[in-house]
Amino acid sequence: MVRAIRGVTVVDHPLVQHKLTLMRKSDTSTKSFRELLKEIGALLCYEVTRDLPVELIEIQTPLATMMSPQLVGKKLVFAAILRSGMGMLEGMLELAPAARVAHIGLYRDPATLNCVEYYFKAPLDIALRTVVVIDPMLATGNTAIAAVDRLKEAGARSIRMACLLASPEGISKFQGHHADVPIWTAAIDEALNDHGYILPGLGDAGDRMYGTK
Numbered sequence: 001m002v003r004a005i006r007g008v009t010v011v012d013h014p015l016v017q018h019k020l021t022l023m024r025k026s027d028t029s030t031k032s033f034r035e036l037l038k039e040i041g042a043l044l045c046y047e048v049t050r051d052l053p054v055e056l057i058e059i060q061t062p063l064a065t066m067m068s069p070q071l072v073g074k075k076l077v078f079a080a081i082l083r084s085g086m087g088m089l090e091g092m093l094e095l096a097p098a099a100r101v102a103h104i105g106l107y108r109d110p111a112t113l114n115c116v117e118y119y120f121k122a123p124l125d126i127a128l129r130t131v132v133v134i135d136p137m138l139a140t141g142n143t144a145i146a147a148v149d150r151l152k153e154a155g156a157r158s159i160r161m162a163c164l165l166a167s168p169e170g171i172s173k174f175q176g177h178h179a180d181v182p183i184w185t186a187a188i189d190e191a192l193n194d195h196g197y198i199l200p201g202l203g204d205a206g207d208r209m210y211g212t213k
């Protein structure tokens with residue numbers, strides 16, 4: 001069943017759900033996991049960008065002139081949280097290849113589950129662009145909150161959050177800090193365990209993607 005939570009769009013498209021099921025399975029290989037993350041990234045990008053503004057321009061087809069829509073405004077910024085955000089980023093860039101990219105390096109201190117920043121690089125004119133934050137797992141919410149804090153500090157004003165899985169606790173904490181940032185996710189899972197992992201979840205997205213465990 002898809003839970004309805006204000007500010008959250010659950011992308012329940014059958015292709016997304018099928019690929020997510022494959023990703024959850026513990027015997028899915030590193031190679032397949034990475035491919036699936038990229039494919040879901042592209043499908044989520046399609047939904048996250050659904051309401052981007054367009055304007056009509058006059059074009060010439062081989063047979064006639066017509067008014068036809070094109071995107072307006074500056075190119076998007078995809079802000080990938082290292083390292084698992086990189087997998088979804090690849091798929092998103094396939095759909096929006098001219099997008100700019102920000103990288104945000106944050107890791108979770110395993111003892112406190114708090115975020116520590118080790119890298120941040122974003123386009124200088126980020127204030128003029130719509131920013132899509134990419135992090136497959138919205139678990140405790142701490143990483144996403146810290147990433148959006150940092151992007152706002154850098155000037156970002158129009159921000160969206162794209163993830164693969166979210167926990168109810170993570171959504172609620174994130175919305176408590178950043179109520180202005182809508183979330184897209186492929187699923188909202190049951191809960192978090194004591195180590196801040198999503199249950200039933202899919203394990204550690206970075207480790208599964210890069211085969212580091």
Ligand code: URA
Pocket residue numbers: 137139196197198199201202203204205206
């Ligand atoms: N990060 C992950 O990779 N997996 C989780 O379940 C939670 C955070």
